[in-house]
Amino acid sequence: MKEELTQALSRMLGKPITFVNQPDGAGLIIRTTSANASLGSEGFQLQSNATNTAITLSAQTDIGLLYGGFHLLRLMQTRQPLIQLNIHSTPKLALRLLNHWDNLNRYVERGYAGISIFNWHTLPGYIDQRYIDYARANASIGINGTVLTNVNANAWILTGDYLQKVKALADVFRPYGIKVYLTARFSAPIEMGGLSTADPLQPQVQQWWQQKVKEIYTLIPDFGGFLVKANSEGQPGPQDYKRTHADGANMLADAVAPYNGIIMWRAFVYSHETPEDRFKQAYNEFKPLDGQFRKNVMVQVKNGPIDFQPREPFSPLFGAMPQTPLMMEFQLTQEYLGQGTHLVYEAPMFKETLDADTHINGKGSTVTKSVSGIAGVANIGNDINWCSHPFAQANWYALGKLAWNPAQSSETIAEEWIRQTWSNKTTVVNTCKQIMLQSREAMVNYMTPLGLHHIMGNGHHYGPLPWGNTLPRADWNPVYYHRADSAGIGFNRTATGSNALAQYHPAAAAAWADSNTCSSEYLLWFHHVSWQHRMPTGRSLWQELCFRYNQGVAQVRTMQQQWQQLQPYIDKERYTQVQLMLGIQQREAVWWRDACLLYFQQFSQQPIPAQYEKPAHTLEYYQNLKFPYAPGNG
């Protein structure tokens, strides 16, 4: 922490910093104390003395001091007054993680910021400065763990040579309070161990994992544990042996338990065989297993029931597994959110889920109360500025801040980030905040308004493909989700349809159950409604759809204008970068609007109202576009 303070303070204050062991009562006093148990192992306190001549930073641990030091630097960098400080801060969630979907060859699945910062080939001999800076950046926002490898896992990471590489990273990250985790390929005992089975109930399988785990902990005594994607999208898992997810998770949990390791077992599963509404499958699979998991197993649940769409209702699993600690999985990388070039500030989306009321224990049973940790699928790559879009780093930042304190507002977090990233000038702060805070609704409008979902391109997920109907699984195809026909549009998930609504507490489901009272934002998630359906705005559904798509385009254009006003205050390189990317975003918003409206118009058989721009091309034009080299394909 001394190094961080020296580096930052000497730059901020423009003069060298000196440290003394016997403080004279003025300046910054730093101390570890065991006297204040309420600080826990990560909390810190910052207190001014009565005369405001000294600030005391105290914590029970070195990492608490580091967090406090970063907090103080943040106060200074964002120009907050340093008098009468009385801050007592502890993380509300114990696990605050990044998940890297990074392959061993450095390809990042759903990555839009270059390739992986983890250069496995040159580890452990070469320690890139980036590893250190990565740890510093994470520590500065309270992130305390990182899963280094893709959930679509590769057993090779568990070889002896690669564990040496993992150890090298763990050694770099340790002083910053960051534990490393790996993904475990369930079939590793076969692929690496030469066993004929990976059945979790077979003793030789259990022994193989116990040995491997012992090997890991010998190298990395504070190894965090494993994240596992099993029996999902082709990954091996316990069901290959007619065992349950609990059988699989518990076997691994027993292996890491002696070392205080944990298993994060993903709930993102959907069956190869079952024609059940994909919305319902994670719940159907995991809810019955509540109570069967070991204490050191966490079930990791995506925020929504499908897959990181621009807007999803909260997953019905939140609150539904009271005996099982749950991890929230958010996706920072913008797989479905405009990928590398759209400015989308995700905190409002995260907050929408965290603040949603499950009603499980009565009103006010927020999703936040049902989770023990938050993981963010990283948006980091080897691009010079880490996240490619200059505004994308705000999402990494927000993930850390919300995991520390889910009660913080999107606006507060945005303002903090803007001040540290762009400028403390009022006009920059206010304008950037306006841009950021409207960005997510803009994107929902130009991509998937009114509860539309999963209508993007196949494979790479780039651009609109509402007509998509060629993939071998029904529930991979856009038409499965929007169900547009001459009668109307939307997925009926009420009792007359798939009845996914029944997975929610009745009080939560009530808000969405009736198409006449369901909020417009979720309408087509739960109802197949007619094109004439009267919306709260007085428009018909078709008119509302046209309005929303055009509204989204207009919002992006507003963002462009707002950004232009900042030209005098922003360095030329970053100004141009954002300006060009907003240009792409605007053109792609128009593309989404035109392709979707032309397609849905086939069913609505109604004109696009005259006040809106006409599509520049025919539907066939959009249907013929091909992007074989769009990035990030998994």
Place this chain on the structure above:
Amino acid sequence: MKEELTQALSRMLGKPITFVNQPDGAGLIIRTTSANASLGSEGFQLQSNATNTAITLSAQTDIGLLYGGFHLLRLMQTRQPLIQLNIHSTPKLALRLLNHWDNLNRYVERGYAGISIFNWHTLPGYIDQRYIDYARANASIGINGTVLTNVNANAWILTGDYLQKVKALADVFRPYGIKVYLTARFSAPIEMGGLSTADPLQPQVQQWWQQKVKEIYTLIPDFGGFLVKANSEGQPGPQDYKRTHADGANMLADAVAPYNGIIMWRAFVYSHETPEDRFKQAYNEFKPLDGQFRKNVMVQVKNGPIDFQPREPFSPLFGAMPQTPLMMEFQLTQEYLGQGTHLVYEAPMFKETLDADTHINGKGSTVTKSVSGIAGVANIGNDINWCSHPFAQANWYALGKLAWNPAQSSETIAEEWIRQTWSNKTTVVNTCKQIMLQSREAMVNYMTPLGLHHIMGNGHHYGPLPWGNTLPRADWNPVYYHRADSAGIGFNRTATGSNALAQYHPAAAAAWADSNTCSSEYLLWFHHVSWQHRMPTGRSLWQELCFRYNQGVAQVRTMQQQWQQLQPYIDKERYTQVQLMLGIQQREAVWWRDACLLYFQQFSQQPIPAQYEKPAHTLEYYQNLKFPYAPGNG
């Protein structure tokens, strides 16, 4: 150029620069002149006045002024006196190109510095600052063309959407005097045009290319032309239709001729069927075609007959095609030269080839005299520092400088680069120069001493694999090249062997023809000699092999010690980076030595002399190493 001078001079001089249209006779006077035809279209003149109060920079063109401006800045940055300047500089070679082996998905074949800087997906909407900086860097060293795409070509680059992207790059590069070129996939008329053939003599094929070329030149009026790899390593080509390389090249040449475009046709071919010594095949294929190519075809020849090995004799094609302009192809990226982590300064290797005497027109017929241009296979990626290893940029630099003036010495170029990159301090300049100038011989020693070649790992080409004998083609396997047996080692290319020597002018071949007089550096390229063969040093061949491998390791250790002496003068980040990479280089040098000596020892049946370090592992250990995720595999 005004922008470059402003940016650089204001920083160097620490004060703002002003430009006036009516110079008062002092300062820097910049003018274009048509009076000095000897400057050509790219040359420049820098002249002091009698009182040294003014310097006049003159050129016939804007690009000449830009080159001159960069030259002046270089003089200043390297602390050269600015008095009595009388510099008249023109490029000795008209074509000074980079070749990018970059795929459309940004994967770089044989790339060790991240992924491609060319982000095709976000072009043309997003113009990365890197594109501009890339052009500036190239212009500063005289590079005037770049082939944007991999020689293992993808026809998709020729689609209308992608040509818009190419145009965007061309527009960025144009002010810096850099033309863009593309690779042409020979079968594009089939893959994109829907034709049933790509036969170069078929009119519809010719028409397809004419149309495509017209489309390109409409967008990019100064498009440079195509680089083609045909009928080589699986690439399609004219021989698929029983046509010659000249038929294929001429067809494309005719298409681009109306626009002054050129075709660079690669001579790197070797037959699927013929069991002929691979060394001989390019010559056998192309020499008979001399005189059959159109005037705007250049044949692009790798420096050596095999494939960018640490040391190769010059290709016998140089000088052998007097009626055909030749391009020299060097490889900057270190596919066979330690890849991303070894410090190897390549200028001495380039010079070795350029200065070699073909004797074609009598003594002094250097390879340089037989080439009209130089291409360097780029070592550039999206890593923060462009080339990953802090010293790798020196090779990019040297390529540009040598293409401008092949007579420059490796040492001069190294010194210029060190002064601009590290420091003007004498100790830094001298020590870095020592490190750089010995680095290539060190690498030859620890990898492939005495004329060994092509004994590296399969596919990724990482690490030693002298035992390699499992690939389907004989001439892909290391054992094909070293031919070690109980009698001796080396490839007999004399008249009693493959007689590849006969491809050289007798006066050139004479230097290598006799195993007793052939220089040690090339011995095993041309001779199979016994383990007892007496070397000029007095050692037996086996002893000499042991000596050289150990010498290579010792040289790397010396480089490490030299670098350590520079710690006080180098910033911590770059110091550490080089230090760690030298550590890897040292360990890999030991690995090469031990694996190769243990393997060859099986045949020599002699001990490794006692004065040398013993291998740390058994041969089996080295033979079992696997690197499935080594980078750059093509």
